[in-house]
Amino acid sequence: MPQNASDYYAQRDEMNYKRFQGVLGGLPEFCEEFFLGIKQHTSMLTRLNYAYDLKAFFTFLTVAVREFKGRAVTDFKIADLNAVTVTHLEKYLEYLEFYEINGKKLSCGERARSRKLACVKTMCKYFFNKEKLAADHSSKLKLPKLHDKEIIRLEVDEIARLLNEAESGAALSDTQKVYHRKTKKRDLAMLTLFLGTGIRISECVGLNVDDIDFQINGFRVTRKGGSKVILYFSDEVAACLKEYLDGRAQSDGERKAKNPKYTRNDALFLSLQEKRMSVRAVQELVKKYARIISPLKKITPHKLRSTYGTALYKETHDIYVVADVLGHKDVNTTKKHYAALSDDVRRAAANKVKLRD
Helix, strand or coil: CCCCHHHHHHHHHHHHHHHHHHHHCCCCCCHHHHHHHHHHHCCHHHHHHHHHHHHHHHHHHHHHCHHHCCCCHHHCCHHHHHHCCHHHHHHHHHHCCCEEECCEEECCCHHHHHHHHHHHHHHHHHHHHCCCCCCCHHHHCCCCCCCCCCCCCCCHHHHHHHHHHHHHCCCCCHHHHHHHHHHHHHHHHHHHHHHHHCCCHHHHHCCEHHHEECCCCEEEEECHHHCEEEEECCHHHHHHHHHHHHHHHHHHHHHHHHCCCCCCCCECCECCCCCECCHHHHHHHHHHHHHHHCCCCCCCHHHHHHHHHHHHHHHHCCHHHHHHHHCCCCHHHHHHHCHHHHHHHHHHHCCCCCCCC
């Protein structure tokens, strides 16, 4: 059955909702009120991640805090949050470095620890504002300072080698080359789209054939929060997409001739099983080619997005343009993710002030 873009996002939200309900069933009853309160300004995926984070927090209380040891997570009441001190939250941050849930050993980096603590603080603030907590002790604890992450992106020569490898498959294994013959046009089109537009992986996976308009060299994309915008691409990207879609049309015609009941899958990028590619499949595709041309860099679809954002800034020197194209609501997010841009600004500023005429 054909799957259009709205179907894809609806199905994704439905799947996340089912997961959310499963996690919610193992949380204290009052958490349901919290999630209802934040529903209007959060996505389904955000609420799912919050549910996982609260599961980790209440599990911590039952195994590492003397006052709550041995208690079932579902037995917690709102009033119990009054007994959660700043010291408990500090201990929670330490606990998150190495912990265990349902027999599975887990470890959080500094950003994950900060996010999980922020979730707890949001919940406590919510109930304090509703006057269901006597005090919000979590407000006394600041979120940990985060260190800047290393900015990883591809250089100009690496971009060319990545696309050349996707096109030729020269360095692939013999087994990989068998599949490459069938997928090289798709792989090249996808990598070119990432590097030529900076779209997110979820946006790429959700694209349909009918979202592409070669009259304007643009495509319709569903951004975070569900808003729809039109992004534009270069003639170089258009050429790769057209070649891929021409091959798709030929294959569809051949299948239709053999089976009159055959219906085209509307998804832009398909697996060899004629299904919409998953996020995991796209991640593995990027990794396969990237490790050949740059084995020391951990290149992901997001790093291709960073590569595009950096290249766009160097061409425009306008951080607001970069933020708009990438779909960042806050320009500070753009600055944070592209720290090298600040270096370019400082470098340019060095020559602005003249000490002597």
